Amino acid sequence: MSSNKLSAVLEKQIHQLCLNDFPCGYGTWRKTKDRPEGAETEDTDALLDLLSCPHSPWRQDESWSPQAPALRQLAVLTPKRLHTDFIYNYFTTLRIVDMGVSVIDNKLLKFSQLEELVLSDNKISEIPAENLPSTLKILELRANRLSALNSLTNCPPPRLEYLSLGSNRLGSHDDILHLTGRHWPQLVCLDLSNCEFKDQLTLLGALSTLTCLRTLVLEGNPFTLAPSYPGFTVDSLPQLSCLDTSWISAEERQSFRGLAKNNLIVDRASATVSVGRMRGIPDPLMRVDENAPDFPVVNYSYVITYEFLSHQTVNLNLDRESKSEAAHVTEDCFSDADLQSNRNCEKYSSKPDTQDLMVYAEETCHDIAHVSRHSTSKLTWSECMDFSHTQTYIVNDLGCLKRFFNKGFYLTIEEEKVLSWPAASEDVPLAKPSRPVKEKKSGKGKESPIKSGSTKDKSVDKKKKLVPELVHDAPIRRILSSVHIPLQSLVTGAQKVDVLCDLGALHTESEVEATQTLEKDLGKKIREDKKKDKELKQRGGNGTKQKNLAASKGKGGQECKTDVHTDNSMSVRLEPMTVALNVALEKWQSASEAHQLLLPHQTS
Template sequence: MSSNTLSAVLEKQIGSLSLEDFPCGKGRWRKTGDDTEGAETESMDALLDLLSCPHSPWWLDETWSPQAASLRQLAVLTPQRLHSHFIYSYFKTIRVVNRSVSVVDDGMLKFSKLEELVLSANEISEIPAENLPATLKSLELCANRLSSLSSLTSRPLPNLLHLGLSANRLGSCQDISYLVAKHWPQLVSLDLGDCEFQHQQELLEALSTFPRLKTLVLEGNPFTLTPPYPGSTVDSLPRLCCLDSSWISPDERLLFRGLAKMSDVIVDVAAATVNVGRMRGIPDPMMRVEEKPSDFPVVTYSYCITYEFLSHQISANMKVNSETPLEEASAAPVTEGGSSETELRSDYDRDTLKTSTEDLMASTEESYFHPAHVFNHSTSRLPWSECMDFSSTQTHTIKSLGDFKKFLSRGISVRLEEEKVLSWPAPSDDLPTVKPSRFVKEKKSMKEKESPVKSAHSKDKKKTCALELVQDAAVRRILGSAHVSLQSLVSGGQRVRAVCDFGAIHTESQPQMTQAPHKDVGKNVKDDKKKEEKDSKRRGGSSAGQKNTASLKAKVKGKKDEGVDVVPDVPASLRPESITVELSVELEKWKSASEAHLLWLPS
């Protein structure tokens, strides 16, 4: 595949200005002082209007360089000055964005007075500094394919004031060694956002060598997810004025004073707290049971919330299921459909893992986070109520910050699980352990009718001894799932609050909203007509019945003409309610140096 060089793209851009064609250049269309009025000539004002009017066919979008518009005007006013050296040296700002540029060649050296070069959203993997004009003051390389800074530092750019490197594959210790003042001594602004830097202390030591650095962007790097950030950065760089597009106040500096010296507590470890709150909207499960249930089995329902989260350390209050798929298959409870819980959720898990793997592999060539560190966490199970407050708080500690960033970018899936347990009377010693069937129950009732004395004796015996119940294996099912986006935590946020909507559950007792065919509508109309006639005869007159029948026919006819099926309206009070649960994910952040000392310094 042929490479797309930067100089070739710029030659096309300059050629599109048509500096030697109408209305620019030295053509016969230009009116001079000796020329007479004619249809083939235009005044300079008219030619300039053709360039500047948005409705003119010669108007061009010249946002790629502010000098492009003025260069076309010079081509009208003084076309004799436009030679190649003048044109190249005329440009001071050039923007080539999303043009699939992959090579920055030495053709850029022709732009001898270039001060600003923007090459964002291209395919540049290497940018030799010797191919850049020494006059550059601003270089923007956001969202390219840079994985090393070695070629960019091969020849220092002494006048560079701003360097934008965000959204590149940078983050190695070698890259940190290049981010020092000897390569860019005049640097005032540096953008390293959304890269892969994980070692904050080493990076801050390198950045502290820049004597004039005032503006810095670091959000989106894995180490910004740790508790010391941004306090450690504020205290390590006292000359910094703006961090992550926010001005640093004197009060903020005072709060974090001394934090940079706490090298024993500034570790590259993140901590996130997940809180599951109140859940509403689950219909009463007993509405699914027949109106007059038998004494046995005793049916109990309970509910919990489960989610997956990355963790390298398990806290005391966690309930974690880290079994392998093989172990889960052997120990999974049976669901109502006869399949195991693992089978019930296998399709969902397979799709989730496939999507996450594709996203992670597309974003980086490095291996994604190890699945052994992704655990299934669950809240305690609660019996049904209209509002169930789980009040579950779990803190997760993550050591691999790069994996944590990818995990947060993917988001988490939250599931609602229902557990159903059937309880039966414990069998006596002299009887086999068989559940009573319907035939046995009927036979037993007949015997009780024949021998009332024996029946009364058995009732007294039941009262005297406590009834023991034996539980069947739990039957579990996933009632719903919801995805929670955590991308804002990567881009500088500290907390995500969400209300997960699992949708509505239709119970058997709720009316079914089915459409009725047109032929059934006609049948219903006839039945309503007969009913109206009977009612009118009872009232002693037929005028009211005829009036009601006519109105009913008109309504049905109107519905048929509109092509709409007649369906009985369901009151809003009977419609199923969506099930929602409150969830929040918060990154632990130190708000002051004193808080860091109290929470993390060993006693």
């Protein structure tokens, strides 16, 4: 793979300024004392207008440096000054963003007055400090391919005040050792957002040596998911004025006082998932045929499932019916395809699914992340089902939790259908197996007694029959709908995600069958009308009869179309299925709260 040097990109940008071509530089287009005026000459003001006019074909992209437009004006006003060294020394700011730069070569040293260098969104994997001008005050390297800081701190620019290293593969113990005041004595602002730093205590110990540091950005690192962040950071760095783009108030600093002194810090996260009310599921018993047999009795219940990452689970609602089917997945396996397959390829049988899925990590990875499938309690149908499900997850692998939040999870609504039959006895015969099974309305999940109409003649000589004991078939489960829940905001500083999930309208089987039947009847009627029209033509029927038939055919077709439109409009008006969901991260709001929460763990 060929490298793309920074100097080559800069030379290309300077060349595109056309400093020696029209309307800049020397040429026959310039009006001078020695050269008489002519139709092909322009005065200085006209040439300057050609540089700045929005619709001028000589206007160039100058966003990569604020000195670029000023340099072009100098090429018009005083072109004699524009020799090579003057051009290089003229630039104080260079912004080469998303241009595929992979190598910073020593030709950058030609820009001897450079103070600001922005190289975000490139492909740089190493920063040789000896190739950076010593005059640099601002260095931005966001979203590159940095995995180590060794080369950058060999001979760092001594005057650097702003350093941005966010969105790189940094986070090792060696990287922390290169973020001290010995390397950056004048650093005022440091951006380490969206990296992979996990050891908050060690990192803050190194950053405390940056005596000039006033602005710090850490959001997006795994340790920021812990409840001790940001309080421990604020108390550990008293010289700090701004943390994660928010100013630190005196009240906030006072509330967190004592966290650092007492070393109140944890390296785990606590996330709470709450599932509330669900609406929008049509009553499944509305499609029951009143002439159906007494048995089987059909009961419907509903459950909501989701996946979450955890090493330990604490139930807050003491829900006996809630279940957790553990699935072990590597921490690098949270791809969109995996989550999609978990959503779509769940096929339930009559037997409970107790088989665990184990996928081992790569040879270079020794940690295994645990993704567990969790369910709310089962509720019978109602217009509004309040699951009141609350569960807290304690996660020790903060890096894995960060990746899990970035991918999000799927929330799924499942329906469970149970057929119940009377137990075999001498008095109550079982329904014939060959008889078709139909659903019977039994009042929202309650069992229905046997009708006595079929045995009315024999009931005079027998005692009143009791309600028979019912035998339940294995549950039949099906997924009604599923929706993806994005959780990226929890990584970037939010403490909770509170959303009303919209899973769309549920079309029942009876609605689908009715639409298909209506379309079938409409097609059949059209074919019959065409057949009658053809027969009349063959028999030579009079025009009046044909007109009447055509009118009736058009009228009938219009009526059918109207019916279809009415049916479709009714389907559109179906209420969508919605579920109230809340995912919250625990964050300490004060030092006293941290004492109260940690005291039970310390005493135990």
